[in-house]
Amino acid sequence: MLSPLPPALTIVPPNRPLVGRVSPPGSKSITNRALLLAALADGTSRLTGALKSKDTTLMAAALRQMGVTVDEPDATSFTVTSIGRLQQPSGPLFLGNAGTATRFLTAAVATVDGAVIVDGDEEMRLRPIGPLVTALRSLGIDAICPTGCPPVTIHGNGSFGSGRVEIDAGLSSQYVSALLMAAPLGHGAITVALTGKDIGARGYVDLTLAAMRAFGAEVEQLDAGTWLVQPTGYSATDFRIEPDASAATYLWGIEALTGGRIDLGVAADAFTQPDAAAQAVIAQFPNMPAIIDGSQMQDAVPTLAVLAASNNRPVRFVGIANLRVKETDRIRAVANELNRILPGLGTEEGDDLVVAADPNLAARSRPARIETYHDHRIAMSFALAGLKLSGITILDPACTGKTYPEYWDMLAGLGVELQPTT
The missing domain is CATH 3.65.10.10 (Enolpyruvate transferase domain)
Incomplete structure (x- = not known):
């Protein structure tokens, strides 16, 4: 060693x-998706083949701050128990320079009843998140981001809303994934649509959709850049990470x-x-x-x-x-x-x-x-x-x-x- x-x-x-x-x-991308979806699901999920690294540790710590029980029975597993909702943390969520965790949680914490600050280190504070914040605002979510980069303050009301949300994903496919994963917690169906043809690494959206469906989400792809997500919430499940x-x-x-x-x-x-x-x-x-x-x-x-x-x-x-x-x-x-x-x-x-x-x-x-x-x-x-x-x-x-x-x-x-x- x-x-x-x-x-x-x-x-x-x-x-x-x-x-x-x-x-x-284990895949960092899939591990952080699975951790979040398990935290949004009612019950206990067992994630195997998972990555234990700085990025996934930061995601797990943030989820624990919001009332989710995240146990680590061995070096490649997480056991996640949740009531199906995130609770307001007592302080800001610090996510270092973990881009997936920061973008995913910026959307997910809009389902919290109360204010949440999503922040990171000096490098993360230079990474753009403005397109995602703009999309959240179009859903009626109170999101404040003065610099266009973290920190972001979200004043949630317990739901992700409903209707149509458009997103410019030219900078990152993570913006699309963030919206998609939060959408099943709306009070009505949500349509997520790209504003242009450009999207960074479209294959990662496919990873997101596969993970969402494994946790019980109903998502229909209407065309190459539009998805319809039903307000089903998520169900706990056992999930293997490649x-x-x-x-x-x-x-x-x-x-x-x-x-x-x-x-x-x-x-x-x-x-x-x-x-x-x-x-x-x-x-x-x-x-x-x-x-x-x-x-x-x-x-x-x-x-x-x-x-x-x-x-x-x-x-x-x-x-x-x-x-x-x-x-x-x-x-x-x-x-x-x-x-x-x-x-x-x-x-x-x-x-x-x-x-x-x-x-x-x-x-x-x-x-x-x-x-x-x-x-x-x-x-x-x-x-x-x-x-x-x-x-x-x-x-x-x-x-x-x-x-x-x-x-x-x-x-x-x-x-x-x-x-x-x-």
């Missing part, structure tokens, strides 16, 4: 194929970079999460396509970009403007850190990311201390570079605890030498 983690870790290239069996952690596809991209990347074989215990086509589409692209390494549309597999883009650095041809990533409003501006962060490895390797062109690519990168690169910007995906993706390039040091490796607390132990378990540094 690498605990506690040092301020920095230097990865020593293994110079051999990495082979082994690794079970990815492994995290975003985490799996690092394991597929390990295979590709080292010529190894990692048994994940689950086939790529068995995932329902959109990031699983990255496997087909990774499988083409070192001949990945010249243009990669990352719009529907956004969290996989940093992984793909690190692989692209050693590709046989340059790669342009398109459809990734939403990466600018993640935990950090990931387009800029990836470009910056690629250029630490080799100047000119990464370039921002508008909202595209162009990776110059150099199949001989291992011979030309230089030692680099990778700034992670408190972003777990920057840390985990650039650690892959260290499997081929000497001198890659990851700063603030503990930030991976947001979604993959065992990441460094996984690498060590595969035989990768990790040198603590300062």
